[in-house]
Amino acid sequence: MSKLINLHSSFTFMRNHKDSYQEQYFLSSKLRFKSFKASVVVKIMPDNFDRQSHLKAFDETKAGVKGLFDSGIKKIPPIFVHHDHQNADHNLVKQVNGKEKVPAIDLMMDATNDHINHSDIVNQVREACENWGFFQVINHGIPTSVLEDMLHGIRLFHEQDHVAKSELYSRDVARKVLYHSNIDLYYSKAAVWKDTITFNMEPSPPQPEEIPIICRNALIEYGKCVMELAVDLLRLISEALGLNPRYLQDLECGEGHVMKGHYYPPCPEPELTFGTADHTDNTFLTILLQDQIGGLQVLHNSQWIDVPPLPGALVINLGDMLQIVTNDKFKSVHHRVLANKIGPRISVASFFRPRYGGGFEPRSYGPIKDLLSEANPAVYRDTTIAEYTAQFLKESMDGSAALAHFKL
Numbered sequence: 255m256s257k258l259i260n261l262h263s264s265f266t267f268m269r270n271h272k273d274s275y276q277e278q279y280f281l282s283s284k285l286r287f288k289s290f291k292a293s294v295v296v297k298i299m300p301d302n303f304d305r306q307s308h309l310k311a312f313d314e315t316k317a318g319v320k321g322l323f324d325s326g327i328k329k330i331p332p333i334f335v336h337h338d339h340q341n342a343d344h345n346l347v348k349q350v351n352g353k354e355k356v357p358a359i360d361l362m363m364d365a366t367n368d369h370i371n372h373s374d375i376v377n378q379v380r381e382a383c384e385n386w387g388f389f390q391v392i393n394h395g396i397p398t399s400v401l402e403d404m405l406h407g408i409r410l411f412h413e414q415d416h417v418a419k420s421e422l423y424s425r426d427v428a429r430k431v432l433y434h435s436n437i438d439l440y441y442s443k444a445a446v447w448k449d450t451i452t453f454n455m456e457p458s459p460p461q462p463e464e465i466p467i468i469c470r471n472a473l474i475e476y477g478k479c480v481m482e483l484a485v486d487l488l489r490l491i492s493e494a495l496g497l498n499p500r501y502l503q504d505l506e507c508g509e510g511h512v513m514k515g516h517y518y519p520p521c522p523e524p525e526l527t528f529g530t531a532d533h534t535d536n537t538f539l540t541i542l543l544q545d546q547i548g549g550l551q552v553l554h555n556s557q558w559i560d561v562p563p564l565p566g567a568l569v570i571n572l573g574d575m576l577q578i579v580t581n582d583k584f585k586s587v588h589h590r591v592l593a594n595k596i597g598p599r600i601s602v603a604s605f606f607r608p609r610y611g612g613g614f615e616p617r618s619y620g621p622i623k624d625l626l627s628e629a630n631p632a633v634y635r636d637t638t639i640a641e642y643t644a645q646f647l648k649e650s651m652d653g654s655a656a657l658a659h660f661k662l
């Protein structure tokens with residue numbers, strides 16, 4: 255704790271600092287203006303609140319939100335306050351026990367990794383993808399011990415000594431392994447109560463020695479299993495679209511894999527901030543492993559609905575690129591995570607996308623021709639994951655806004 259107090263006292267409230275993160279993410283002047291606007295509409299902050307300096311000071315601790323929590327703060331710093339939070343969407347009705355439940359699909363994987371009742375499962379996947387864009391899967395073939403070890407490994411990473419973690423502190427997404435708090439710290443409207451370690455797994459995974467030893471074995475094992483599950487899900491989704499099972503695999507939709515290990519410390523004022531802000535995923539498919547704390551919500555028919563933790567289950571959600579190739583048949587859906595007085599909450603999100611960066615020639619994606627007809631003409635133009643991601647970041651990770659940009 256004394257180390258953290260020293261870190262806090264060494265905050266340097268520099269003015270006119272160079273905002274290298276915005277350069278890194280190729281953000282437009284429009285975004286910079288957005289964050290400027292966000293800082294000037296803040297009413298509970300003093301008129302002279304210098305948001306950029308506070309962000310920088312927080313960032314320079316390299317201790318993340320966990321560092322703030324460990325320092326014993328009773329109020330969250332202003333940079334974390336979401337001014338639209340209190341009276342707006344936090345209080346939207348959520349139905350946990352009502353009729354509206356995120357579907358849970360039993361994949362009924364048998365010992366030979368085949369699905370029992372295959373056609374029934376395909377039908378359930380179709381329904382979930384059309385109506386929810388979100389579902390949970392059980393009996394998916396990944397042993398519970400592998401899931402538990404993965405969550406435990408991520409927890410150990412975030413709870414280890416500050417010095418060991420801070421060596422990896424970076425927002426350089428070209429690195430194989432990087433740790434930070436708030437990837438979009440310098441351009442989001444408000445920061446969120448979460449730290450993250452990111453692993454760029456496929457197509458060129460880190461060497462084992464590049465993975466922190468504290469979670470190395472767990473990560474390698476889970477990474478292998480989750481990649482196999484992604485292939486299986488892409489097959490089921492292809493079939494749910496009426497295509498041959500290899501269709502999405504052959505489109506190379508899932509050859510890139512980025513894994514993010516999130517750590518949500520307990521939050522002293524959860525009603526003022528979020529764990530993860532409302533967003534969609536800009537990729538094809540996400541497989542999420544969450545612990546039993548809860549807080550993940552999905553926006554369904556204009557209501558935020560809980561995605562309750564189910565023992566042994568994985569949460570699946572579709573990304574914006576899948577919405578593009580299915581010509582809006584399957585939906586990428588807004589989701590978020592509430593901050594919580596209880597914690598920490600751990601989750602591991604595996605994002606599947608085409609190969610991206612690292613010298614790979616980006617492939618173009620548009621609505622799949624076999625799904626189009628006179629009655630169902632293409633509504634999107636072709637794009638690449640690189641072009642789509644640039645637009646997505648400009649729109650503050652709001653897929654609805656980013657997708658609109660690619661509409662014909």
Ligand SMILES: O=C(O)CCC(=O)C(=O)O
Pocket residue numbers: 514516530535542544550589590591601602603
């Ligand atoms: O932690 C979670 O449950 C969700 C994380 C998430 O939405 C993300 O990483 O994009």
